[in-house]
Amino acid sequence: MTEPALLQATNVRKHFGEIEVLKGINLTVRQGQVVSLIGASGSGKTTFLRCVNLLEEHDGGEILLDGDPIGYRMVGETRKRLSETKISAQRARIGMVFQQFNLFPHLTAGQNVMLGLTKVQGKSAAEAKEIAEHWLGRVGLAERRDHYPYQLSGGQQQRVAIARAVAMQPRLLLFDEVTSALDPELVAEVLGVMQALAESGMTMLLVSHEMLFVREVSHHVLFLDQGRVAQEGKPSEVFDNPKNERLRSFLGRFHGIFSR
Known part of the structure; x- marks a missing residue:
């Protein structure tokens, strides 16, 4: 069917x-x-x-x-x-990942992922943090959750952007x-995340x-x-x-x- x-x-x-x-x-x-x-x-x-x-x-x-x-x-x-x-x-x-990473420079990787979860979906900070850590782990960045965008490579920033989009559980x-x-x-690491998704x-x-x-x-x-x-x-x-x-x-x- x-x-x-x-x-x-x-x-x-x-x-x-x-x-x-x-x-x-x-x-x-x-x-x-x-x-x-x-x-x-x-x-x-x-x-x-x-x-x-x-x-x-x-x-x-x-x-x-x-x-x-x-x-x-x-x-x-x-x-x-x-x-x-x-x-x-x-x-x-609907989630979207762009050519440019569009991360907030004053927020850490974890905070970038948490933002939509708390502001749009109304989740508590504790729940949003748990979800953010899960998805940052899925894209291989668990140890970078407290890093700011300037401390990350382009490929890592794009993986944070993907984690941010997927964490919202879009259709x-x-x-x-x-x-x-x-x-x-850096292309291969991002394509690897997309292939896993x-x-x-x-x-x-x-x-x-x-x-x-x-x-x-x-x-x-x-x-x-x-x-x-x-x-x-x-x-x-x-x-x-x-x-x-x-x-x-x-x-x-x-x-x-x-x-x-």
Whole structure:
């Protein structure tokens, strides 16, 4: 039996002024799946993630999380924006890890993870500390919980950011090029954490240029080109049998690591 869709996007469109960045994106993410978006810079990948997390407002189409429209509801033929209270509740069900770590410099690693647990979820300091220590341990930073961001490497800071997002127990976790700001030798440690989360059953929607990683962890891959889904399918289908010329050209940038 097929799992129901956790995230369902239908004909999602987004304009910035006169430029249409998303031109009708359709996408399904089911519980426990890892779905990846690949494509050249400017193809709309990050914009789509930001629409899912309500950091951008899509202009058309519909995005459903657990069957509930994100950000809007339809009243007849008119889209009505939800109340800020309902939107905040929807945001709380979606975690996001960004290219930049976005840690508070005046807080320790543990305090960064605890903040959302106490301020958003209303947990006690003792409970939040226990959860933070658990997740910092899961990302290999138990001994760094009292360190400030400036005392951590880029890879360690990104792992704190991942722990912070996962500690909130989101239904869906979004990753936006989380290794792009890291030195090459630090990339593997972050990808290792993401792979462990995938293997634990975390539902993930990610944007990445780490093609070997995408191929290994993804259940489904979508290649975006100029705001449209140009090809999608299982990783083996997308990487081994690219039917789209733009996809073949895109994969050709990766030094022939994929057989075609």
